[in-house]
Amino acid sequence: MKNKKIILTTIAVCIIIIAYNLFTLFKSYNKISDKYNSVQSKYDFAISSHSLLENIKDAESAKRGYLLTGNKAYLENYYKASFRINFEKERFKKILAYKELEKNEQDQINQLLNLVDLKSEQLRKVIDLKNNDKSEEAIALLKSYNAISLFDSLENSIKKINSQKKYQEIKDKQIINDTRETTKFKLAIGHIIILLLLVIIGILISEDKTKSLSDF
DSSP states (O other): OTTHHHHHHHHHHHHHHHHHHHHHHHHHHHHHHHHHHHHHHHHHHHHHHHHHHHHHHHHHHHHHHHHHHOOHHHHHHHHHHHHHHHHHHHHHHHHHTOTTOOHHHHHHHHHHHHHHHHHHHHHHHHHHHHHTTOHHHHHHHHHSHHHHHHHHHHHHHHHHHHHHHHHHHHHHHHHHHHHHHHHHHHHHHHHHHHHHHHHHHHHHHHHHHHHHHHHO
């Protein structure tokens, strides 16, 4: 066949384009999956941080109730809230394991967990003072600037991370959309080229058959 070499070369080009399209799909899938995980971590953090603050508020309220009245029911509520705070801390540790988190995000979450530990320790001290009939010392600690500033620091830390994650979510969604559009464009071009090459192969084969019949 006169055009055999050209046909084989064209088939090889088609195979290369198909392989490139598969590589593009695989690469795009991994990139989009990573960005979706990043967006998911934002929601996990938002849920955990909201629950964490609510439970700290519950523990604070129970602590105050117990401090003012000595009612054991408030103490039970405090222990329940403390348990839930520890549960949320474990969820934060799972968030820290997300591979898409940047170093500064990990540092901020670790700092947040340290603040939670300080706040939990402070709450525990107030309860211990009350249990040991040191109500005045417990009230003094409750009213201290340190008690107020710790909760403010917790709120500010969570707001800061949430703000950064919201900004990152917008960027990630844009990257996902851009990746999808770029992938669709590359695949479309690849398919068009393959289609043209197949047409060329068909023409060459037809020419060879016509030539063979003519020679015959």
